[in-house]
Amino acid sequence: MAVLPLSDLHAWFLAHQRDLPWRRRRDAYAVWLSEIMLQQTRVDTVVPYFERFVARFPGFEALALADEQEVLKLWEGLGYYARARNLLAAARRIAARHNGRFPDSLDAAEALPGIARSTAGAILSAAYDRPLPVLDGNVKRVLARIMAIREDLTRPAAVRKLWETAGDLVLAAPDPDRHNQAMMELGATCCTPRAPDCATCPVATACKALDLGIQAGIPAPKKTRTIPHHHVAVAVIVEDGRTLIQQRPSEGLLGGLWEFPGGKVEPGETPAQAVVRELAEELALAVEAGDELATVKHAYSHFRITLHAFSCRRIRQPPVDSGPAASRTPDAAAVSPPPCDPSLPPAARTARWVPLEHLDDYPFPKANKKVLDRLLGR
Ligand code: SF4
CATH class of the missing domain: 3.90.79.10 (Nucleoside Triphosphate Pyrophosphohydrolase)
Structure with a gap:
């Protein structure tokens, strides 16, 4: 991979980032909640849910005391309800075992219900400045295009390569949280699945897929399956x-x-x-x-x-x-x-x-x- 122009990427993010409620408070609770809500769900759908949720439950301790039915009611319509149940279980564990403070180690974060490595990276980089990468769907696509990875991105070799690259990049970045957010934003608004806007992309000079003219075919389309x-x-x-x-x-x-x-x-x-x-x-x-x-x-x-x-x-x-x-x-x-x-x-x-x-x-x-x-x- 050509050297990624990180300063261009970060400057682009500062100039073009969307104004989102979880960007106004970068504490572990807000980042955690937004990351969980954004899984499989569009940003504009999440915004009102996020605002209602933090108004009712402003932090881990308030959420830990919540009744599950009330949490599910606030989640109503957002789908994937296991997320809400895990959220409550994790808040209760944070209150009981971590004195109401999100743990600052990756192992402890990943041991919480519903928190995988990428979500833990987003939270720990934002709340504790830890140089840990995020590798959500948007970041995977961006990196796969930059490196022109044509194979199935779920294969172990591809997964390993993506994590390694994401880890190297965040280590090289002066501000891990800003870097992770910039990568996610790039995938969400510029390097989109169907129509990447390469003309305005801040990392175009390092993008191998653009160089080869194959960016629209990465990631490889999934096989269509019959939905019952x-x-x-x-x-x-x-x-x-x-x-x-x-x-x-x-x-x-x-x-x-x-x-x-x-x-x-x-x-x-x-x-x-x-x-x-x-x-x-x-x-x-x-x-x-x-x-x-x-x-x-x-x-x-x-x-x-x-x-x-x-x-x-x-x-x-x-x-x-x-x-x-x-x-x-x-x-x-x-x-x-x-x-x-x-x-x-x-x-x-x-x-x-x-x-x-x-x-x-x-x-x-x-x-x-x-x-x-x-x-x-x-
Ligand atoms: S140049 Fe195009 S394909 Fe490459 S990262 Fe930028 S938007 Fe994506």
Whole structure:
């Protein structure tokens, strides 16, 4: 690699950096929070979430005392909810084991939930001036182009080379935090995935890919894969001004969030039949499905769903003709809890009858939130 003109890069950053809230306070908490929120998420989406979060929880100790449901509610809509749960777990550990101060060693930082080497580098370089590199997706792309690495960037040899180069560069920089931010900013605003703006790039003189005219092909495009599509059917049951919602298990996808009860539509089933079967199996409730209240399409990182939300009514007896699943429905005796929580039959997940005016207190995934909006006429 030709020698990178670091002073040009850093001057470019000072002149062109975006005004972002986490750049106004470079303490470990703000940097940590922004780095976690920015994973897989666009900057303009993150800004309002970041501002609300630091207003409510201004530091590690305040966050460590938080209730997980409140944290998830603040995270609602940002996706990848394991990040929020890890954030809370890490804040609690920082409060308990590090006196409320982010640890200043790389090993201790990486031992915290949800913190990998690149995030640790960003935090430690900003908060403690440690010359540790950041290697997020933007920096990987910039370095791969500068060095014209054409191979798959996930291969161990490429990963090693990228880390080594990122480490050498930050060691040579007079201000590690500024350098890391400059590299990230360059990837985010100039050396972008599809249309790198090489004419204005401060490191163009050192860029091998530009020299070879191959910058648009680096990184090598990923192989396209078929994304599975599932149909999910859920029940919206309203009784006495309350509706039934269910909490997802605390681990895994959307862990700890609330949703309308239901589940995946099985082959050979209609969505209406699926919702009847799911409520019988999951909650021992016999319902009949009425009108489809909302149909919501939503994409997750590895699959897509179409969510069919039905207005449902509880009945004493299981419906006679609701398909093969009806035979698995428990009898009516098990299906008649009053419309309040405690006597609901035992289930793998918590279910709760909630007054409509309190539904906004609960964190919902995006697709369910759209159903909620339809239910509440918004
Ligand atoms: S010259 Fe172009 S390809 Fe090379 S680092 Fe700059 S923007 Fe990226």
